[in-house]
Amino acid sequence: MSADTSLHQRRRPLTEAELEAIPWIHLLNSDERNRAAQDLKVADAAPGETLCRTGRPVTYWFGVIDGLLKMSTDNAQGQTMTYTGIPPGGWFGEGTALKREAYRYNIQTLRASRVAGLHVDTFHWLLDHSIGFNRFVMNQLNERLGQFIAAREIDRMNNPDTRVARSLAALFNPVLYPGVGEVLRITQQELAYLVGLSRQRVNEALTTLAAQGSIRVEYGGLRVLDLAALRSQILPA
Secondary structure: OOOOHHHHHOOEEOHHHHHHHHHHHHOHHHHHHHHHHHOOOEEEEOOOOEOOOOOEEEOOOEEEEOOOEEEEEEEOOOEEEEEEEEEOOOEEOHHHHHOEEEEEOOOEEOOOOEEEEEEEEHHHHHHHHHHHHHHHHHHHHHHHHHHHHHHHHHOOOOOOOOOHHHEEEHHHOOOOOOOOOOEEOOOOOHHHHHOOOOOOHHHHHHHHHHHHHOOEEEOOOEEEEHHHHHHOOOOOO
């Protein structure tokens, strides 16, 4: 599914249940759906496996069936900047696929994940033939723009509680990540990787947010009780 041969060799057709879980598949007519279903492939990626690497040419448009991915880049000094996490239901890389250019970021799994891929040629075929698919991609691009603007704001925030709150809110975006629902399956260590803080500091922030009534920490994940409060979280530094 990517330049990694091992992952490419593990690809297989989607089951009917996996196909039904893809948000944009229901926007296609029967001919478009058949074309997409024949081309879609899925593979199980191990923790820490890389799906996309900076500088590699795009071959697939990817989506997360299950698991959690990280989008990041490395600067000249070797420091990693994480842009966002990608939870279940999220499809990404449409801008790169549209332009058929090389990736400008890395995509890596934070845990064992099941990832689907649509070949870039079929992606463009759907753009040429499906109004529903075009609207989905347009909405994705619009939401993604807002997401990255918010990510730049988060990166400049000095208050860790605010960073955690805003980062969590981004992962609960119902347009980009419709598979999340009200509960996000994520560990404190995984959230720490995404936010760029220590696990201990993330734990303190989650305790604060839970006391405010914005979230509830549950076994294996987090439940959002007040998404608007997370999005507007502004605390003193």
